[in-house]
Amino acid sequence: MKQKTMFIIRILLIIIGAFITAYGLESILIPNNVSDGGVTGISIVSSTLLNLPLGILIGILNIPFVWLGYKQIGKKFAFLSIIGILSLSIFTSIMHNIPTIIEGDSLLVTVVGGVIIGFGMGLALRNGGALDGIDMLAVLLSRKLPFGTSDLILFLNSFVFILVSTVFGLKGAILSSIAYFIASKVIHIIEEGFSGSKTFKIISSNHETLITEIQTKLGRYCTYSVITASDMQTQLTEVTCLINRLEEQKLKEIINTVDPKAYIAIYETADYHVGNIKKEDVH
Structure with missing residues (x-):
């Protein structure tokens, strides 16, 4: 009974993490033409180019990566990640038109936005789930290549930010990379070294x-x-x-x-x- 209770609490914390991440994206980063990294960043760019709902793209583009998580780590991780990604998809759709809390100040946007999404993603990761599939791809590639997971995450995201630059310009790509860097450090703090x-x-x-x-x-x-x-x-x-x-x-x-x-x-x-x-x- 205690294990079931703890598992339910973990699910709730992952959902809360998804809510916080969605809030950071929709109320700070996206309105200021700043993106996140990973699959979420690709989803943001695709949403802007194709004029499709961000929430739907986040859910669809993460499907193959959830399968990788299932193969590499197991059913429970895949299940918790599905809950996290679906929650992020739903919350970004719900919050799409919420008021922007910070506008114009690039430094404040990247710092506050990075901290908020980093806290949300870190909360999900700490409880056994993931909100973004690029981490799972990096884990798989680390088996095939002589590089650590963290190095591969950084390498994969470099392509994401090049893609971001085609939509938000060079300034948007630079601000996005700074926000992502801050978010990764916040995740590190929350998870006590979770990045390696x-x-x-x-x-x-x-x-x-x-x-x-x-x-x-x-x-x-x-x-x-x-x-x-x-x-x-x-x-x-x-x-x-x-x-x-x-x-x-x-x-x-x-x-x-x-x-x-x-x-x-x-x-x-x-x-x-x-x-x-x-x-x-x-x-």
Whole structure:
């Protein structure tokens, strides 16, 4: 019952995150010809060029990326992301004609807009869902290319802002990139380093089951070693696992289910090379 309650709370927080993001887009960024990055940015440009509702485009363009999330991370992540993306689509449609709260001041627009959408997206990500599919594409490409997820997100968004410049001009593209940069930093603060890969070191009395669950539900291989406690007598087993930023919440759930008393240390991982240890599809 407690798990169901927590899951419902997470859904509500993702919906709130989508509401906040939609408000930042419709009341600040879009009226000032400033875009977001990722699939949302592509949707904004497409909406302007084709004169189609932004909410519908956000929902449609994110469909293939939700499938990637399902394949790479699992059903729960895909389900929560669908809720987040649909909520963002609905809220942007509802708020389309709301009053603009900031006009003309480019610095204020980028800072306030970036903070608001960053807070909304960070809130969704912290609770296991995503509001934009470009992160999922970056995760997939990181398996094939010798680059980290964060580097690929930045690389993919560079093309988005080139596209933005064709509609909002060079100034609009520059302001959009600044707003996106600010938003990414806010997400980082909310998620405590959510913008990169992470290494989990887990000391568990049930390491065999834990490794099996991680491999089955996340498609991740782990390493483990026997260590000795400081009393020089107690033998313990330490499991090490490298994950991407979208998998953190799910890995924590796996650990809590298998061994709630496990010791966990989490490290930021600036760079890595997968070698022969590659992630498998979970479906």
